[in-house]
Amino acid sequence: MVKIDPKTLNTYAENTWCPGCGNFGILTAAKNAIARLVEEGYPLNKFTLVSGIGCHAKIYDYLNINGFYSIHGRVLPTAIGIKLSNPDLIVIGFGGDGDTYAEGTAHFIHAARYNADITMVVHNNQVFALTTGQATPTSERGYRGKSTPDGKWDEPMNPILLALTAGATFVARAYAYDVKRLTDIIVEAVKHRGFSFVDVIQPCVTFHNVAPYVKERMYYLDEAGHDPSDFEAALRRAREWNYNLDPDAKIPMGIFYKVEKQTMEEGYDRKVPYYRVERNVDWRKVIAEKRVV
Amino acid sequence: MRRSVLIGGQAGQGVAKAAEVLGKILVRLGYYVFNYRDYPSLIRGGHNFNVVTFSRQRVFSHDERNYEVIVALDQRTVETHRDEASDKTAFIVPSSVKAPNTMSIDVASAFKQGIPPIAMNVILLGALARYLGVPKQVAKSVVKRELKGDFNLKAFEYGYENGENGKRKVGKVPKKGLYFLTGNEAIGLGAIASGIDMYIAYPMTPATPVLHFLAAHKDKYNYTVLQMENEIAVINAALGASYAGAMTMVGTSGGGFALMAEAMSLQGMSEVPLVVYLAQRTGPSTGVPTYTAQADLLFALHVGHGEFPRVVVAPGDPAEAFRYTIEAFYLAYRYRVLSIILGDKHLGESHFTMEEGEFTPTVKPERFLVFPEGDYKSYEITDDGVSPRSVPGAISSPVRATSYEHDEYGITTEEPEMITKMMEKRLRKADTLEEAVLELEPLTVYGDPAAERVIVSWGSTKGAILDALAKLPDWKFVKINYLKPFPRSLFLNEVEEAKRVVIVETSSTGQIGKVISMETGFITEDKVLRYDARPFTPEYILRRLRW
Numbered sequence: 001m002v003k004i005d006p007k008t009l010n011t012y013a014e015n016t017w018c019p020g021c022g023n024f025g026i027l028t029a030a031k032n033a034i035a036r037l038v039e040e041g042y043p044l045n046k047f048t049l050v051s052g053i054g055c056h057a058k059i060y061d062y063l064n065i066n067g068f069y070s071i072h073g074r075v076l077p078t079a080i081g082i083k084l085s086n087p088d089l090i091v092i093g094f095g096g097d098g099d100t101y102a103e104g105t106a107h108f109i110h111a112a113r114y115n116a117d118i119t120m121v122v123h124n125n126q127v128f129a130l131t132t133g134q135a136t137p138t139s140e141r142g143y144r145g146k147s148t149p150d151g152k153w154d155e156p157m158n159p160i161l162l163a164l165t166a167g168a169t170f171v172a173r174a175y176a177y178d179v180k181r182l183t184d185i186i187v188e189a190v191k192h193r194g195f196s197f198v199d200v201i202q203p204c205v206t207f208h209n210v211a212p213y214v215k216e217r218m219y220y221l222d223e224a225g226h227d228p229s230d231f232e233a234a235l236r237r238a239r240e241w242n243y244n245l246d247p248d249a250k251i252p253m254g255i256f257y258k259v260e261k262q263t264m265e266e267g268y269d270r271k272v273p274y275y276r277v278e279r280n281v282d283w284r285k286v287i288a289e290k291r292v293v
Numbered sequence: 294m295r296r297s298v299l300i301g302g303q304a305g306q307g308v309a310k311a312a313e314v315l316g317k318i319l320v321r322l323g324y325y326v327f328n329y330r331d332y333p334s335l336i337r338g339g340h341n342f343n344v345v346t347f348s349r350q351r352v353f354s355h356d357e358r359n360y361e362v363i364v365a366l367d368q369r370t371v372e373t374h375r376d377e378a379s380d381k382t383a384f385i386v387p388s389s390v391k392a393p394n395t396m397s398i399d400v401a402s403a404f405k406q407g408i409p410p411i412a413m414n415v416i417l418l419g420a421l422a423r424y425l426g427v428p429k430q431v432a433k434s435v436v437k438r439e440l441k442g443d444f445n446l447k448a449f450e451y452g453y454e455n456g457e458n459g460k461r462k463v464g465k466v467p468k469k470g471l472y473f474l475t476g477n478e479a480i481g482l483g484a485i486a487s488g489i490d491m492y493i494a495y496p497m498t499p500a501t502p503v504l505h506f507l508a509a510h511k512d513k514y515n516y517t518v519l520q521m522e523n524e525i526a527v528i529n530a531a532l533g534a535s536y537a538g539a540m541t542m543v544g545t546s547g548g549g550f551a552l553m554a555e556a557m558s559l560q561g562m563s564e565v566p567l568v569v570y571l572a573q574r575t576g577p578s579t580g581v582p583t584y585t586a587q588a589d590l591l592f593a594l595h596v597g598h599g600e601f602p603r604v605v606v607a608p609g610d611p612a613e614a615f616r617y618t619i620e621a622f623y624l625a626y627r628y629r630v631l632s633i634i635l636g637d638k639h640l641g642e643s644h645f646t647m648e649e650g651e652f653t654p655t656v657k658p659e660r661f662l663v664f665p666e667g668d669y670k671s672y673e674i675t676d677d678g679v680s681p682r683s684v685p686g687a688i689s690s691p692v693r694a695t696s697y698e699h700d701e702y703g704i705t706t707e708e709p710e711m712i713t714k715m716m717e718k719r720l721r722k723a724d725t726l727e728e729a730v731l732e733l734e735p736l737t738v739y740g741d742p743a744a745e746r747v748i749v750s751w752g753s754t755k756g757a758i759l760d761a762l763a764k765l766p767d768w769k770f771v772k773i774n775y776l777k778p779f780p781r782s783l784f785l786n787e788v789e790e791a792k793r794v795v796i797v798e799t800s801s802t803g804q805i806g807k808v809i810s811m812e813t814g815f816i817t818e819d820k821v822l823r824y825d826a827r828p829f830t831p832e833y834i835l836r837r838l839r840w
């Protein structure tokens with residue numbers, strides 16, 4: 001058994017998140033989860049993260065594992081490409097809500113369908129933070145940012161509901177400041193064989209601090225007797241909160257739904273990492289396909 | 294002697310297949326054949342035609358008029374091409390079609406004998422083979438191989454028996470080592486010969502045939518073909534796949550290429566190797582989707598924000614398409630750069646006859662990976678600007694790729710010193726790449742090297758220019774194979790003493806002229822351009838050169 005101190009997962013990069021930012025909770029939980037998984041036998045050097053662009057994405061600089069700091073909105077296709085190229089890798093995406101639900105919405109829906117064995121952690125602060133506080137698809141109706149001085153007029157998107165209807169095989173919500181529970185959920189998500197989606201409510205202390213609102217209204221699904229194999233129940237629970245900040249909302253946390261399905265790697269019959277495949281193709285034989293005389 | 298046959302009909306009538314089979318029959322008889330395919334963007338109806346041009350000498354282009362035979366599967370073919378016919382043109386048609394100089398085949402009786410109407414193309418092919426004097430056994434063996442179903446053989450036989458002899462017999466000259474293929478097939482085979490692991494694409498004419506071709510061959514050569522939700526997904530997945538160690542290529546046309554632009558720049562920063570096939574079609578925008586153009590040259594050369602090295606290579610025929618695809622893989626993986634193979638509809642979807650000796654790959658693509666035991670720097674600063682590449686999970690150290698400016702370990706930086714070092718590392722890599730490309734064949738001269746009249750062109754115009762050059766003894770043709778890195782001094786050597794330098798390009802502005810002046814300072818305003826979405830023919834070039 002390999003035991004690692006989560007601190008060895010630190011890098012020398014200077015952390016530039018605002019003090020108190022929910023991202024710290026996610027970083028700590030990610031390190032704890034990786035340490036625990038390594039103890040259980042997952043090889044450390046197979047962990048590969050993919051991040052988008054935004055405050056959340058700086059996690060790439062703060063985690064001392066393989067990483068691809070991709071571009072805004074493109075975490076999922078990048079992660080899928082990595083997984084199909086080398087199915088041995090344990091691929092974890094870290095995206096923002098702007099990243100995943102605005103710029104990359106199409107990828108999100110299709111990733112749920114493809115069911116590649118990857119994990120997607122969304123740092124959902126309901127705001128474009130790094131660009132200084134504009135509304136995202138998950139911002140509540142009425143949110144006043146610099147681009148919506150009169151308040152956002154449109155209804156928020158419910159990513160849990162979207163993921164469920166798009167066919168995701170593991171759908172969960174977590175709270176960034178509950179590091180213990182978040183750690184457990186990330187561990188579960190990584191272990192799940194298929195596309196695991198975790199929407200993490202991540203208070204942004206500077207532009208969208210929902211901590212007081214969420215803390216009062218959240219509850220854990222497993223404590224409420226929810227059966228994560230029951231799709232209809234998952235849909236009902238998902239509808240309990242629509243991401244508006246209504247005073248009487250209840251916010252379920254934990255695993256909404258979990259099911260086993262064929263993975264994308266199985267669909268494409270991918271087993272051996274391509275980098276280990278020795279091809280030695282003879283170009284003369286290849287071009288001979290088109291020889292007539 | 295150059296001879297041409299036009300075969301036309303509605304989409305769905307099997308015009309293209311009949312022309313391809315005719316081409317293969319003629320190659321079997323030792324002919325050089327060029328098969329041009331012209332089709333609008335629809336699935337049924339409309340008007341499709343192919344022109345099959347053949348000769349005992351090399352031929353790389355088609356004709357636009359004076360066909361020896363027009364095979365018309367429908368009346369519209371006759372009406373559309375009547376003006377292109379000469380007095381001598383013979384028309385081979387089914388009984389329902391009216392035309393001058395007609396050899397009419399009673400297809401209705403064939404259908405009564407149980408030959409299905411979809412085989413009308415093969416019936417007329419049989420009649421055409423008879424007219425051209427093709428030995429029946431040779432033709433039948435090709436038909437048997439190329440067209441599944443016994444009824445096709447029966448249809449061919451019926452057409453042959455009910456046809457008439459023409460004046461000239463094609464005869465047979467024993468030849469060995471002839472290949473008949475399209476540019477797209479050659480690019481697919483080049484990718485396979487390069488050891489491709491993953492081809493990722495979203496359908497878009499005229500790149501789609503590569504997707505189909507590679508999908509059809511994937512089990513034989515054990516690689517993955519993946520169609521994703523859009524081109525943005527395609528290219529980002531490709532970068533992910535390549536980062537993790539797969540030899541990866543994507544293919545698209547202008548619109549999809551535009552969607553990929555942001556990630557091409559990510560290639561530049563992350564230095565994750567990538568090969569992109571850009572099959573040009575007529576723009577702007579959706580334009581004329583199934584027709585040809587060379588108007589994305591400047592786009593390919595400049596795609597992606599910021600400054601980073603890249604390869605843009607333009608094949609002119611399938612032998613080059615095969616070779617340059619292999620070189621594109623080699624350069625991308627050896628130097629961690631973006632390689633763009635710049636083709637178009639005309640190269641991609643026309644069949645060319647190539648000789649064995651023309652397939653001349655000079656390099657062997659590899660993954661070019663290192664597996665250090667201890668510390669590893671994903672972006673190590675080196676003299677040649679190329680950082681040794683490893684892949685995640687293969688070594689104990691983390692392997693990183695990033696869109697941000699970074700230090701040697703791939704950690705984000707905003708420090709001016711480190712930014713300068715990394716910019717200069719990539720600049721040195723551009724120099725290293727340029728030297729490597731000079732070792733290949735970035736420019737080719739055809740015709741008399743001392744000629745003072747020069748045609749300058751690139752890509753798929755090669756065929757029509759070469760065929761025109763046979764009639765231009767005091768001209769030479771300077772073909773630029775690598776548009777980036779541009780062979781500056783090689784080019785200047787060829788034009789400095791010239792009396793006339795004419796640009797030939799399938800575009801309305803002559804983009805290669807701009808590229809040349811930008812790269813070398815040499816300016817010419819002498820241009821032969823074509824922008825009716827059709828490819829050049831030799832006759833068109835000759836006419837325009839002697840205006």
Ligand SMILES: Cc1ncc(C[n+]2csc(CCOP(=O)(O)OP(=O)(O)O)c2C)c(N)n1
Binds near residue numbers: 056072130
């Ligand atoms: C294509 C593109 N558009 C816009 C941006 C600018 N941009 C950088 S971060 C960001 C918002 C990020 O929001 P989110 O994904 O929610 O991350 P957060 O900062 O909230 O963690 C945007 C729009 C970009 N980098 N790329």
Ligand code: SF4
Binds near residue numbers: 125130203
């Ligand atoms: S702006 Fe918000 S999300 Fe970004 S670091 Fe600060 S608190 Fe965190």
Ligand SMILES: [Mg+2]
Binds near residue numbers: 098125
């Ligand atoms: Mg956000």
